[in-house]
Amino acid sequence: MIARMLALAQALCPETCPRCGDESAAGFCAACGDDFARVADACRACGLPGPDHACPAALPGWRLDALRAPFVYAAPLSVYLQRLKFARQHRLGRALGLLLAREMGAAARGALACDSLLAVPLHRRRLRERTFNQADEIARPIARAFGLMQQQGGVCRVLYTGAQTALSRAERLVNLENAFRVRRRLDGARIAIVDDVITTGATVNALAAALKAAGASRVEAWAVARTAGPATDAAQAERKR
Numbered sequence: 001m002i003a004r005m006l007a008l009a010q011a012l013c014p015e016t017c018p019r020c021g022d023e024s025a026a027g028f029c030a031a032c033g034d035d036f037a038r039v040a041d042a043c044r045a046c047g048l049p050g051p052d053h054a055c056p057a058a059l060p061g062w063r064l065d066a067l068r069a070p071f072v073y074a075a076p077l078s079v080y081l082q083r084l085k086f087a088r089q090h091r092l093g094r095a096l097g098l099l100l101a102r103e104m105g106a107a108a109r110g111a112l113a114c115d116s117l118l119a120v121p122l123h124r125r126r127l128r129e130r131t132f133n134q135a136d137e138i139a140r141p142i143a144r145a146f147g148l149m150q151q152q153g154g155v156c157r158v159l160y161t162g163a164q165t166a167l168s169r170a171e172r173l174v175n176l177e178n179a180f181r182v183r184r185r186l187d188g189a190r191i192a193i194v195d196d197v198i199t200t201g202a203t204v205n206a207l208a209a210a211l212k213a214a215g216a217s218r219v220e221a222w223a224v225a226r227t228a229g230p231a232t233d234a235a236q237a238e239r240k241r
Contacts, residue, residue, distance in 0.1 A: 018080060018095050026102065027095030027141075033102070037072040039228050044068070046201060047226045056201055063208040065218050066113070069198050069226035070103040077225060081196050085134045093137020096196070100138065100224050101145040114192040114220055117143050118151040120207060121180070123160040138224065139194040151191060154184035155211070176206040187215035198223040 016022060017029040028036075040049045045057035047067040056062055071077055084092040104112070119135035127133060143150045159179035191211055193204050204221035211219050 018092055019076070027098035033099055036077040036099075037074055038070055039072055039226055042068075042070070042226075047198060047221075047223075049228050056205075061209075062205060063212055063219065064201070064205055064221050066220040067198065067201060067204070067223075068104065068107065068220065069223040070100070070107070071225045073197050073199075073225035073227045081225060084137065085130070085196065088130075088132070090132065090137055093134065094141045096224050097138040097141035098145065100222060101142045104142070104222060105145070112146060112148075112192075113218060114148070114190045116149040116151050116189060117192050117194050117222075118155060118207075118211070120193055120195045120203060121155055121157045123157040125160050126157075135195045138196060142194060142222070148192075151189075155180065155182050155207075157181075176202050179203075180207045180210040182210045182214035185215050186211060187217075189216045190218040191216050191220070193219065193221045195221065195223045197225045197227065199227045 014023045015025050015027075017024040017027070017032055019028060019032040019035075022029050039047065041051065042049055043053065043055055043057075044066050045064075046053075046055050047069045048055065057064070057067075073081070080092050080096065083089045084096065117139050119133055119139040122130065122133050122135075139150060142148070157179055158181045159176070161176060161179060189211075193207055193211075195204060198204060198221065201221070204223075208219040208221070
């Protein structure tokens with residue numbers, strides 16, 4: 001009965017691409033998705049472009065096993081990420097999640113290294129301000145697309161750091177130390193942290209450290225977009241966490 005009702009709703013009100021308005025059951029249509037700039041020759045460890053970058057994964061304290069963020073945080077994609085977060089256009093979470101799932105599925109070739117997802121949790125103060133977690137909106141359609149479990153309770157952000165756009169990576173690492181708390185055992189779990197945008201990687205790395213301290217065997221970070229150099233400096237200034 002529920003399946004029939006959903007099918008009827010889809011037939012009466014078909015989904016459309018948020019960018020061009022054409023009918024699309026997969027969020028952004030293929031043509032609009034192709035207009036979003038991709039990170040060229042992305043490092044699987046940190047997600048930064050090209051072979052000559054200074055990879056943070058080589059530094060002490062890096063706890064992520066992989067970082068995957070296929071798109072560059074730049075217009076036009078950045079417009080939709082900002083609308084989701086600041087204009088509360090919740091339906092964009094599904095479109096952005098499906099966009100990321102499509103890229104992840106193509107890269108994984110049917111073999112994902114994780115069996116559960118965890119949206120980066122917001123501090124309760126930030127959650128009150130925003131009323132929802134944009135990372136969770138993105139994670140839900142990914143979990144459904146791949147049949148993955150979503151980690152829900154027992155992981156929280158206990159440190160309110162405020163906006164970090166003006167901080168260097170080293171300052172962010174210090175600022176985020178002990179920012180997350182895991183209140184249950186995760187022995188052997190293989191978890192993919194989901195976020196909207198990754199800048200320095202400090203937030204997801206701090207969360208990965210907490211998950212591994214609770215027993216997780218593998219932690220990756222998946223995000224829609226990655227800031228990737230001077231082309232995205234102006235966009236970085238617009239972001240708040």
